[in-house]
Amino acid sequence: MQDILNQYDTVNEADVKTWFEVGTVCDFPENSGACIKYKTKQIAVYNFTRMSKWYACQNLCPHKMEMVLSLGMIGDKAGVPKVACPMHKKNFSLEDGSNLTGEDLKIAVYPVKIENGNVYIGFAD
Numbered sequence: 001m002q003d004i005l006n007q008y009d010t011v012n013e014a015d016v017k018t019w020f021e022v023g024t025v026c027d028f029p030e031n032s033g034a035c036i037k038y039k040t041k042q043i044a045v046y047n048f049t050r051m052s053k054w055y056a057c058q059n060l061c062p063h064k065m066e067m068v069l070s071l072g073m074i075g076d077k078a079g080v081p082k083v084a085c086p087m088h089k090k091n092f093s094l095e096d097g098s099n100l101t102g103e104d105l106k107i108a109v110y111p112v113k114i115e116n117g118n119v120y121i122g123f124a125d
């Protein structure tokens, strides 16, 4: 189980080696999540139109190791965009992956860019 979790590491835009095309803007529901696969990783992608932003993070919730974060509700906590896991409602920042209730859980986040109507997620491998 730990091996599955260990493959997820936050990628900063400066460290991107591969911009992986995951579809067009129209393929993604507004203010909701979708799941894509990159190599062995499941990545949740959010078209957060209410904030005019896109976010990507690991689909794996580190609480009980469930592949569910793409099904989570998105919103914000004091202006910080977040996803709430649908299982037990742990909240994670979509900006830096931190747990917003102060628990020692975090998720990996990935940069997203939109070019010519296509959606790309940045990976360091």
Ligand code: FES
Binding pocket: 061, 062, 063, 064, 065, 066, 085, 086, 087, 088, 089, 090
């Ligand atoms: S599995 Fe996500 S909060 Fe428990």
